Amino acid sequence: xxxxxxxxxxxxxxxxxxxxxxxxxxxxxxxxxxxxxxxxxxxxxxxxxxxxxxxxxxxxxxxxxxxxxxxxxxxxxxxxxxxxxxxxxxxxxxxxxxxxxxxxxxxxxxxxxxxxxxxxxxxxxxxxxxxxxxxxxxxxxxxxxxxxxxxxxxxxxxxxxxxxxxxxxxxxxxxxxxxxxxxxxxxxxxxxxxxxxxxxxxxxxxxxxxxxxxxxxxxxxxxxxxxxxxxxxxxxxxxxxxxxxxxxxxxxxxxxxxxxxxxxxxxxxxxxxxxxxxxxxxxxxxxxxxxxxxxxxxxxxxxxxxxxxxxxxxxxxxxxxxxxxxxxxxxxxxxxxxxxxxxxxxxxxxxxxxxxxxxxxxxxxx
Amino acid sequence: xxxxxxxxxxxxxxxxxxxxxxxxxxxxxxxxxxxxxxxxxxxxxxxxxxxxxxxxxxxxxxxxxxxxxxxxxxxxxxxxxxxxxxxxxxxxxxxxxxxxxxxxxxxxxxxxxxxxxxxxxxxxxxxxxxxxxxxxxxxxxxxxxxxxxxxxxxxxxxxxxxxxxxxxxxxxxxxxxxxxxxxxxxxxxxxxxxxxxxxxxxxxxxxxxxxxxxxxxxxxxxxxxxxxxxxxxxxxxxxxxxxxxxxxxxxxxxxxxxxxxxxxxx
Numbered sequence: 001x002x003x004x005x006x007x008x009x010x011x012x013x014x015x016x017x018x019x020x021x022x023x024x025x026x027x028x029x030x031x032x033x034x035x036x037x038x039x040x041x042x043x044x045x046x047x048x049x050x051x052x053x054x055x056x057x058x059x060x061x062x063x064x065x066x067x068x069x070x071x072x073x074x075x076x077x078x079x080x081x082x083x084x085x086x087x088x089x090x091x092x093x094x095x096x097x098x099x100x101x102x103x104x105x106x107x108x109x110x111x112x113x114x115x116x117x118x119x120x121x122x123x124x125x126x127x128x129x130x131x132x133x134x135x136x137x138x139x140x141x142x143x144x145x146x147x148x149x150x151x152x153x154x155x156x157x158x159x160x161x162x163x164x165x166x167x168x169x170x171x172x173x174x175x176x177x178x179x180x181x182x183x184x185x186x187x188x189x190x191x192x193x194x195x196x197x198x199x200x201x202x203x204x205x206x207x208x209x210x211x212x213x214x215x216x217x218x219x220x221x222x223x224x225x226x227x228x229x230x231x232x233x234x235x236x237x238x239x240x241x242x243x244x245x246x247x248x249x250x251x252x253x254x255x256x257x258x259x260x261x262x263x264x265x266x267x268x269x270x271x272x273x274x275x276x277x278x279x280x281x282x283x284x285x286x287x288x289x290x291x292x293x294x295x296x297x298x299x300x301x302x303x304x305x306x307x308x309x310x311x312x313x314x315x316x317x318x319x320x321x322x323x324x325x326x327x328x329x330x331x332x333x334x335x336x337x338x339x340x341x342x343x344x345x346x347x348x349x350x351x352x353x354x355x356x357x358x359x360x361x362x363x364x365x366x
Numbered sequence: 367x368x369x370x371x372x373x374x375x376x377x378x379x380x381x382x383x384x385x386x387x388x389x390x391x392x393x394x395x396x397x398x399x400x401x402x403x404x405x406x407x408x409x410x411x412x413x414x415x416x417x418x419x420x421x422x423x424x425x426x427x428x429x430x431x432x433x434x435x436x437x438x439x440x441x442x443x444x445x446x447x448x449x450x451x452x453x454x455x456x457x458x459x460x461x462x463x464x465x466x467x468x469x470x471x472x473x474x475x476x477x478x479x480x481x482x483x484x485x486x487x488x489x490x491x492x493x494x495x496x497x498x499x500x501x502x503x504x505x506x507x508x509x510x511x512x513x514x515x516x517x518x519x520x521x522x523x524x525x526x527x528x529x530x531x532x533x534x535x536x537x538x539x540x541x542x543x544x545x546x547x548x549x550x551x552x553x554x555x556x557x558x559x560x561x562x563x564x565x566x567x568x569x570x571x572x573x574x575x576x577x578x579x580x581x582x583x584x585x586x587x588x589x590x591x592x593x594x595x596x597x598x599x600x601x602x603x604x605x606x607x608x609x610x611x612x613x614x615x616x617x618x619x620x621x622x623x624x625x626x627x628x629x630x631x632x
Binding site for chain 1: 536
């Protein structure tokens with residue numbers, strides 16, 4: 001079994017509406033999710049990630065394509081027959097049942113013996129640290145606790161795959177951070193494949209083994225967080241995952257995966273090129289804000305980029321600078337780590353130069 | 367500090383409110399008061415007595431009419447509530463679709479049609495069926511009451527369902543509940559207070575009906591309201607007050623029971 005993918009989406013499309021109102025919420029998507037993986041579907045709202053999740057859960061059925069669970073096509077199977085459980089965004093806890101009854105619901109529906117249900121509920125309560133609240137009504141516990149009950153309820157029947165539909169979006173920042181760690185711990189302890197839907201790129205980067213970036217119903221890129229961040233496949237992914245500077249330019253030389261690009265605003269810079277890609281002529285180069293630093297405009301080693309420091313935004317861990325480049329149009333974003341007792345080197349309105357780290361720039365495929 | 371606007375602090379509010387409560391409850395208080403009159407009059411009180419209550423309980427016509435009313439109301443409210451529950455489930459436990467508003471309108475339209483129109487229509491319709499089938503039992507009244515009770519039962523049930531998260535049934539299905547089990551263990555327990563409210567509303571509406579009953583009933587099928595209507599054409603005695611008072615107590619009792627049943631659930 002270990003070599004079979006946990007879930008395999010094969011050329012799945014979901015069309016809503018008819019005729020001129022028809023639109024593809026999921027458009028010819030194919031992706032494989034491995035056993036015991038923390039897999040994230042990431043994209044802006046309306047990108048099709050939730051529809052894809054609902055197709056896997058069985059709340060929607062694909063217009064075409066196959067959904068394989070451990071090698072078996074489940075595309076037409078009703079949700080109550082799929083060994084897959086969901087943590088809903090609204091939690092959807094049953095308000096007329098206690099915490100323990102909620103957690104035991106799945107096993108009871110499966111017709112498991114009462115003693116087994118009791119033992120499993122007790123184990124789940126322990127797993128999510130809710131033993132003390134077993135007999136409370138779900139309306140009598142806090143949002144974070146409801147979240148944990150929803151998790152325990154979905155994990156109790158020991159599903160093959162756990163689906164999580166933006167489960168952390170209703171929590172405040174601190175609680176969300178705690179739950180992120182909690183989720184990772186639960187995944188490691190249970191060994192269940194997690195498929196996690198979010199629009200929060202930071203959440204996706206910190207939690208996932210692999211990420212799928214979606215837009216307009218299509219899958220743009222699948223990869224581990226580092227690949228997604230450092231080597232975005234296209235402009236959309238680069239833009240959606242973190243802040244990015246885009247520079248237009250022309251390829252001058254290309255050798256050994258490194259190109260010299262003559263950019264409009266920064267002059268000649270070297271940039272890495274994706275393997276098996278041989279760009280010519282006009283290209284776009286991406287440059288992450290943390291791979292550039294501010295310097296005096298005439299400092300040696302600086303790029304040819306100079307401009308006026310427009311805004312300084314202090315973030316605690318780092319500071320963001322927005323520089324209006326000399327062409328008067330482009331805005332360049334930089335991010336510098338803050339050091340202890342550091343005094344501000346520049347003020348808003350200063351003329352500044354920008355120094356780039358070597359090989360930080362990357363040529364986009366399109 | 368400026369206080370928020372409150373209608374309660376407007377000049378004359380208290381006077382108007384008291385006036386309204388008097389208009390609502392004074393006639394009823396007078397009615398109940400004269401039910402205990404020892405004399406025969408509805409205008410002069412001759413001392414306290416329960417004789418009119420005793421008289422009403424001994425009156426075979428009153429007993430027959432009451433039992434008939436309760437029988438019709440029980441059957442009609444039950445059938446109407448089942449139909450209304452199914453209609454409410456079909457119109458709310460689904461993503462909104464085109465034509466849904468039209469369905470609401472069709473279900474609620476009987477509330478807008480003047481009762482007298484329905485009454486005349488049923489009279490003509492049932493007369494024809496009576497000739498065809500030869501049947502002239504209580505079935506016609508029960509059918510008529512069921513029909514006009516459906517929208518009344520539908521309203522509280524739909525209101526309850528609309529406040530219910532649509533994902534609850536999805537969650538049940540996700541946790542291995544078949545559609546029937548999801549209904550049995552999730553929808554129905556949560557819907558129960560709405561069904562109870564719908565049933566009681568339908569029951570009271572049926573019990574109270576005069577116009578349609580008057581038109582549809584055959585000879586000897588008087589319900590309590592039509593019997594009372596027939597009686598007050600002759601001499602009115604405090605017996606009517608006594609019957610009304612018992613009716614009033616009954617309905618207060620039902621509402622109280624409902625209140626406590628409903629409060630236990632969340």
